[in-house]
Amino acid sequence: MTRILLASRNAKKLKELRRILDDAGVAGVEIVGLDDVPPYEEAPETGATFEENALAKARDGAAATGLPCVADDSGLEVDALNGMPGVLSARWSGRHGDDGANNALLLAQLGDVPDERRGARFVSTCALVTPGGSETVVRGEWPGTVNREPVGDGGFGYDPLFVPEGGTGTAAELTPAEKDAVSHRGRALALLLAELAALGG
Template identity: 55%
Template sequence: MSLPDGVSAPDGAARVAVPASARLVLATHNRGKLAELRAILAEQPGLDLPDDAVVSAADLATQEPVEDGATFAENALIKARALAAATGLPALADDSGLAVDVLGGAPGIFSARWAGRHGDDAANLELLLAQLADVRPEHRAAGFVCAAALVTPDGTETVREGALRGTLLTAPRGESGFGYDPVLRPDGEERSCAELDPAEKNAISHRGQAFRAIAPAVAAALAR
């Protein structure tokens, strides 16, 4: 599929070929996130998409842009814009992290590299818990935040957000999930996010909320 008139790939980004069946691309290399989006879109009235209509950035081997935005929404838009330009398809991206009240919303967009090395979950958790070691339970409020961005090849942009509020534990609990899941206990729960099964977590998660909020805009874009 070629790029539409007036749409160009970002500087340094190669244009990619996409399958003829593809109608939407998701900026992820996580197969679970792709499955979650497909399930949410299946809930949209009047939208009947085969699974192969929604593909991932990993499926297309696209280049990843530099995420240098100052907010979750800005970083999600950076990723979605790059994918829409490179593929000529409507593109959906998300960016998320943990916001701790007593830290003024940090780690925020730096959640994945809070300890200095991107994706080192154990080090990130250890540093965060050390920083909050003397903070009383009533001041340990925090939440996961997610911004989802849809960009279509004609330049239309839509952003929706979701949040999962809770309290930070003093030690990790649970074996499921990833990132900061073991230390956030959602409001109304006795278990950490890492102690919830995937279906329970997806039903209340910040990402699930953001994807569900933006799903009508996705459905409208695909119906054009």
């Protein structure tokens, strides 16, 4: 059994990756999170792009643990805000991971923006770095629009505000399986499946 580190403490992200691997029939790998390995110094997320941040996190994890490491950097790009919050999505309101404050600030910033100009996309960049030095970076995008109020209690982050293209409800109203099939992270991780499966032998 090959252990693969997902450089995250987010239990929902860990569950998501395990679910995607199970659904794809990938065997021989065990996904562990940062809480399952000895602590190491994590570089701050200072990259200007999702790609830079994901690669830095994956390199740190592989170097510190000797395990193949997957890291993702993801966020919401809003057209009316010139692609922001982007890499600042998790700390848009000034406090990292305060979903309620981030959503409230985004709604306030889009208060006067008409429905036809509320286009947005979730972006996920996933990096896989092995102790041997091989590096793969993939990107998944999930287009949609920003709702006028939060709806639904599933998911996390901006899910209650994001209405996927072609859908009527928000991402927070989807079941985990429905979200995996179409989400930005699901799309990005699907591009890594072959390499993760190869690591499992």
